[in-house]
Amino acid sequence: MTEKYRIILTGAGGKMGKDILAGIMKEPDIQVVGAVDFKMIGKDIGFYAGEEAINVTIQDKLEQVIIDTKPQIMIDFTNPQAVMKNIRTALSHKVASVVGTTGLTSHDVEELAELTEKHQTPVFIAPNFAxxxxxxxxxxxxxxxxxxxxxxxxxxxxxxxxxxxxxxxxxxxxxxxxxxxxxxxxxxxxxxxxxxxxxxxxxxxxxxxxxxxxxxxxxxxxxxxxxxxxxxxxxLSRDSFVPGVLLAIRNILNMKGVVYGLEKLLW
Structure with missing residues (x-):
């Protein structure tokens, strides 16, 4: 069997995070190994997403979750105040980032370009995954x-x-x-x-x-x-973003630097 993508999700306690979890957990090539938020701490993400418990709970310390779970990819659906700190943390551990949080400035993207070069780890950003x-x-x-x-x-x-x-x-x-x-x-x-x-x-x-x-x-x-x-x-519902997130997950490990926009994966 093909090795699964090891994923952590930041912003797991929000409405978007919950629907993204529910969508990607059903995929046979994806394993969600960690989840981070300041809400729903201790909640099993399987149960939280409406499925069976999988013994993975929401935690509030991103770096510790990365150290404990050794993910390949972080998915971020948080807020403009948290997203840059989350990406910096992920990159410092050579974890690729799929970012759906909006509010990043051109200065932020320039900083991320430098960090992706420094850590040789990609970041994919999309303002909309539908x-x-x-x-x-x-x-x-x-x-x-x-x-x-x-x-x-x-x-x-x-x-x-x-x-x-x-x-x-x-x-x-x-x-x-x-x-x-x-x-x-x-x-x-x-x-x-x-x-x-x-x-x-x-x-x-x-x-x-x-x-x-x-x-x-x-x-x-x-x-x-x-x-x-x-x-x-x-x-019409947040699960409209799931196909785009899956597309990003399955392509990001072959990317370099900062890639901006889902259209980069479509044509």
Whole structure:
């Protein structure tokens, strides 16, 4: 039998962590050997994920879990305040990282590039692991060649900490590769309420909605002469991210340095 990927998950006590655990534990080529969070400490992850107990419990000290379990890969779904510390810890022990936590800055990515070189261990980062979301971004990039007037509306649950979302930022970065920076809207427009026109990125506007009941949704609206074009993706449940996480797990050990974006694994 092929050797299994040895995985630890940080952020295991959150909603995303729970659903990722439930998804990857079912795979015959994956063995979850550890889980880290400041919530649900001592909880068996098998039982926690709705399966049989597997004698692996959630712990609160990442480095100790790495030392005890000797994983190959860390999956991180935590928060912007914790993610860099977690990746630094993993890299120092030559554990590859699959990162779904958003909020990383360009400075963070530059630091990670140096650390991956130093430790000869890869880091894979994706602002969105849903395959449909990646296709949405690709289609939007293509549309930007023909429709330079564009606004992005992203909607997430009300516990999301960063805005705009990593997916929205990545989408605008990709569109910016297809169009020149330009001003949109009336030349003398003004806001009666500050922020009404949304955030600004190379002439594009982005709007972030945070409400209970939402998971992860985005629409990219293009405007042209006498027409509009809308490209939209909706994650209706968190298990929509599992196929992308599995794709990253099965490819990361062959990567070098920092790899950013699930599209790197699709085309």
């Amino acid at each position: 395959l449909g979301a990646v296709l949405m971004m690709r289609f939007a990039q293509e549309a930007g060649k023909y429709f330079p007037h564009v606004e992005v509306i992203e909607k997430h649950h009300d516990q999301k900490m960063d805005a705009p979302s990593g997916t929205a930022l990545k989408t605008m970065e990709m569109i910016a590769e297809s169009r020149k920076e330009m001003h949109q809207g009336a030349s003398h427009e003004f806001e009666k309420i500050p922020g009404s026109r949304g955030g600004y990125y190379q002439g594009m506007r982005v709007h972030s909605v945070r409400l209970p009941g939402l998971i992860a949704h985005q629409e990219v609206i293009f405007g042209g002469q006498g027409q509009t074009l809308t490209i939209r993706h909706d994650s």
